[in-house]
Amino acid sequence: MANGGTGTATATAPETATERGALTHPDLHRLDDVNRDVLKMLGRPGKGWWALFGLAATGVGVFLTAWLLIQVPFGIGVSGLNSPVGWGVYITTFVFWVGIAHSGTLISAILFLFRAPWRQSIYRAAEAMTVFAVMTAGLFPLIHVGRLWHAYWLIPYPNSRFLWPNFKSPLIWDVFAITTYFTVSATFFFLGTIPDIAAARDRATGLRKKFYTVISLGWQGTDSQWHHFGKAYIYLAALATPLVLSVHSVVSWDFAMSIVPGWHTTIFAPYFVAGAIYSGIAMVITLIVPMRKIFGLEAYLTTKHFDAMAKLMLLTSLIVLYAYLCEFFLAWYSGEEVERTAFWNRLFGNYWWATWIMLTCNGFVPVMLWFKRVRHSIPALFVISFFVNIGMWFERYVIVVTSLHHEYEPFAWGMYRPSVVEMCILVGSFCWFGFWFLLFTRLLPPIAIQELKEVMPPPMRKKATTQGADS
């Protein structure tokens, strides 16, 4: 389209493109090539998309039925929760989804501040994943408390008896941490999308044009808009960076502040944060491998990107494995009878299988990532990412259930078995998450158009003289 304007040759040599940024594809020369490729994804959906969307929508139906039509009217008794195991699949899944959210903010905020060049083409999808994962996670405390209609009691609001929440309680910290995280990550996500929505608006027609005009807020890309936008983005990233580290720390204190053996430890905060990033990166890989295939994004998501993510996954898997070994070692070294029993019970007790799934998926499977051939093989990474997702869910299951079912008093020991309703809600939560993610890939540019242009060499008329002076 823009070719008609001048007819001049493209101003960019491929070599300079490799030098400045992460893009190496020969088909990508001009700035508007990015618009062409990314906005193409917003066109008419193919069969693959509709099949996945149908599956997700069905799952959302199951999810809402199990929760709102079965558990809410009949009560929390339809779940397997009972004394002594009062926290089960719901809390496990809550922690799992909060963890998934973390790597999105890591990629969009922390790697932005560190200027990692490989983040550009994945961060939009990762950020969307964060927002939808927190949306999913946020439902689980509501599902878990049972009496949904009293959930607003968690919010400090002025009431006739001047009752306030107890700010010394980790559960209230959690409410503040999760709502702040959701608000900030959604804001950050939306802000970064505004210029790209404007790009979609300028190419769209009909109803879509009206939709994009409204949500682009009238963005035109003027100098003052870009100037303030750039600064606001940096400050938001700077605020989101400590936030992402704090959220899972606060979630871990839900456990660590109590005296339950297996929970009461000081390594919980860093251990949870590393695990969160680990599972989140795995989920990013799980999501972008099919996205790359369906939309033909091989030019934007190269083995270089996957290699970088695999290395991050390897690093966090080592931290997580170290935390596991630390826990077992300290349980033995402390000489505490209860602590020793709790960890012996994890490995060889009633829930031995959950612990061994966790250790295999999180500790042993990622060892393969040491090999470059594995890191450069996208099918292999896709499979490993599934193992990691499963392993990280079981990690939380092990922490929640095996600790509670075998506390101090032998007469209070008991078993927990998730009910069908709980399993439907667990599976449904994946569909709920997928539902939003699929809608996102159709409605908003899933790859950041403007940030990719930043790493491309700018078109120059006086090629020879200006190139050396640049940057």
Added chain:
Amino acid sequence: MSAPTGILASYEYLDSTVDAITGLRKAGFEVKAYAPYPDHHIEHALGYDQSPVRVWTLVGGLTGTATALAFTVWTSVDWPIVVGGKPIVSIPPYVIIMFELTVLFGALATIIGLFILSRLPNLKPAVIYDPEFTAGRYGVYVEADGTRLDEARRILNDEEPIELREGQVAHV
């Protein structure tokens, strides 16, 4: 005095855009630039300094800290929860609430500041605008009247724009 005319030039190249901006600013014109991505050459040519967004972030963040401290302390005193000799007002757990509200208020203030400073949302359709600015073109916009108009047009044309549009400025 007649209403000024707005001229919008669309450029293919970054250096032409920067040269046009520099030339116009030297001649004393008020220039507005368009770009498909934030470019520091353009910002530099327009003489930008720090953005006041940072003040919004700082004030918002500090307001959050102060609000959380005041609120947690006040509610603890307002309805004391007395537990076995432990302090009614205990600062360490409140630090978490203070941190969360610092981030929350700071982020929201940043967004509000950004919207006010860059005049968003602005849903009125632009009078003169080139939809290629969000794809691959740069733009330079200037308003002038009478003899100054020819001068501005000459400076813009010197840098070989793809397109030059003119229109009467409707807004005040």
